[in-house]
Amino acid sequence: MKKIDRRSFLRTTSAAGGMVLVSPYLDGAWFVQSNKGSTGYFESEFGISMEMCRKLLETALMRGGDFADLYFEHTLNNWLMLEDGKVNQSYGIVKLGVGIRTVKGDQIGYGYTEDLSDEAMLSAAKTASSLVTETQTTVASAFTKLSAKNYYPLQNLNEVPLTDKLPLVQTINTKCFEKSGYIKNVRAGFHDSMKRIMVVTSDGLIAEDIIPRNYLYASVVAEKDGKNEQSGWNLGGRHDFSYYSTDVAENISDEVVKRAVKQFDAIQPPAGEMPVVLGPGVTGILLHEAIGHGMEADFNRKNISTYSTMIGKKVAEPFVTIVDDGTIDQQLGSINFDDEGSQSQRTVLVENGVMTSYLHDKISAKYYGVKPTGNGRRESYEHQPVPRMRNTYMMSGDESPEDVIKKAKNGIYIEDVSNGQVKIGEGDFAFYVSQGRMIEDGKLTAPIKDVNIMGNGPKMLANITAVANDLKIHEGGAGSCGKAGQSVPVSFGLPTCLVKSLTVGGTKQMGGVS
């Protein structure tokens, strides 16, 4: 609640290992029990009958309201962590509960409980109902199961034995040390979670899903001539465990070592405004901050986003098309349906330079008289859903990446970023560059690091002057986006593109005065 003025985005690549503090790995018994397909789970495991769901919805609507919904969740989170050569920590968190929401216009009553007894759930439903003071709203006479495409099918719902996960983490450690004599410390780990949800709405919809999330990561410290540098990398998403081959461990260790060692030669770029080329992939965080948050419809229906009046208007050059897409197989931000039961979709935010759609939940869709876009997401049963991004990226253009870099002439090239933040009303954003290079005379030269980039969303969009043909969507599994005290997994992508001017926050003034 204290954070409502800003939307911060945290990407936790290597740092994730250090930042993850609590959580055990999968409880085997529960996982075996859970291997029963994607429907009827909450009834078979926790005795949640449709009669009870109906009673809860009727209670939530006993004093009126437009609609009510139930969000049941059972999530098993596991972390396995290596430090000083040993896989010596195992953490796990079980989340189990139900959130009950009553909606009237843009007003929300919300109660939740971790006690799935009839008494506790009815009490939460009464809390939700307390917002309105009208006559009872009726609940649909029958419930229909939502049929949705599965963007993250799993071959095996059983628990992955610890003995299978452990060698993966050990392999990364060994490989990192093998790849460079400069490496002197490695932290590595594997995270997996399995979230089971059931959404039941008063208009008669039941939607059930099993949502996996997993990633393998490494964070290293390299030392050269008494100087330390660190770097991190992860790969993951919504995969089956079979994805995590030794090749994945090889790729991660390759990348993380290369990045750390490169830092020894890195310089601080000069401070001030200059052309900035964003390399493909993880740099898509720029879109997330510069436009994505501002297009979340709750900010717009409240008229507090800088994009509140821009639908239908030209905001970028014709070669700029930006989408938010929940339908990419195995991507971290993909969802089969959102946490209100609306189907996932590919939503075009900017088409050929013209702003086309906001990202809607049910409340904003009703406000604007459009269909929900499947962006009503929440961290857990403890939170009410709000419009959130999924996988946000820009479509490829026609130019080669080399030509885009050439066009910049002099500036900086960004390869990796570690976090970002935006002020919705002003559109001002910042993101932190952990890896990059100087561009001098149209060529990539010295590495740069640890510099913040500032800009303004609408201005930045208008200033994209070249887009290459090499779109890459980041394949990390650790990215999460924070808004209104809630964190949800997202991904992002970008082709190489040139922004003709952004503020680079270095320590050196232009002209060499330090």
Next chain:
Amino acid sequence: MNKEMLDLCNWIMDETLKNGASDCKVSLNKRRIVEINYRKQKPESIKEATTRSLSLDVYLDGKFAVQSTPDLRKTSLETFIKKACENAKYIEADPYRTLPGKDLIKGKQDIDLELYDNRVKDFAPDLKHKMVQEIEEACINKGGDKVISVEAGAEFSEDENLEVASNGLVNSTQKTSVWIGASMAAQDEGDRRPNGYHWAGARYLNDLPKTSDVGIKAAERTLELLGGKKMPTEKLPVIIENRVANRLLNGFIAGMNGGNIQQQRSFLADKKGEVVASPKLSLIDDPFVKKGFGSRLVDGDGLPARKRIMLDQGKVEEFFIDWYYSRKMECQPTTGGASNLILKPGEKSLEDLMKDTGRGILVTGFIGGNSNSTTGDFSIGIIGHLFENGVPVQAIAEMNIADNHLEFWKKLADVGNDPWKYSSWNIPSLLFDDIVVAGV
């Protein structure tokens, strides 16, 4: 102490030991929260819940696993405990992973930290709504015709925690907290809609500021952002306002973290006993502040809390070292993290700091940015004002400061007398000389 919670924790501990654990620690938390938010003079959301969470640390001859669950049904717990113990068996043994010995957890102070206000539990719903309504109204009135949107809110929470461990630790705490505040969006030139906010919190209801003052402050801080623009890059004095100074200090404190030091990820690793900052910088970790947000009698390892001077006039006196990393580094533990971190205040008010400085930048907010704990390099976006003759003359946006912590804190020229009280880190406004502020 809640007997029902104690009995449950003791039962879990006994069962865990019976399942083969050599040691274990059980932590149980019960929480009650109520949140009320208003917009357009009506409730926008009302949220209420009672939650619980159980965490079990299993030690099995150097092997270590932690599991947590909200499911406190006995039958579920039996499975939970059994699996936690079985899982620990697969982990590689780490000789440093133990519970502190019985002698080390003795010596807990017997003082009332005054963290629980009975009034919070019984505070009537209509009074809660009234508080939020008053905040919203004051903010709207102060914001006047610039108001696009105002959101006001309050959050009431009660926490009851109990920790029991096989080394004899028994520690229970009860805490309340209340937060009230508002955020406002204002119409600026073009499509800019600056958003400002103000929040205040306290352990006791009676310690909250006047509700209308909170609303007025939120509006004032928003209106101050109007006309924000980027200025030319320049080296000049910078004052970091008390409420946001912890963001910068956090990057410095990361270097004092035992885990980062042992893992060779700290720019301060070899600086104990050395002067790394201006004599104006003294940091005290004081767990015994009455009604403090970080107050505690024992730390995360169950060790008795102690007041410590961490940094004295720029010299590093102590690091934050928990039990585990103290064993790895073969040194005495201090504590794993700050409780109430107090930066020793100076003599001047923020206004006097600005007046005496004449011209500079007052930073009232940060955006984005990061700090590298290994090298000490940081770069962070700033929001605030250019001031001249001690008076704000221009709101600034899209600007940035960057430095290395080992250089930056040596530039601390003065410290205000205004430690921010709505946080466990009580940091006053800070004046730095010669900072490059990047803009146009």
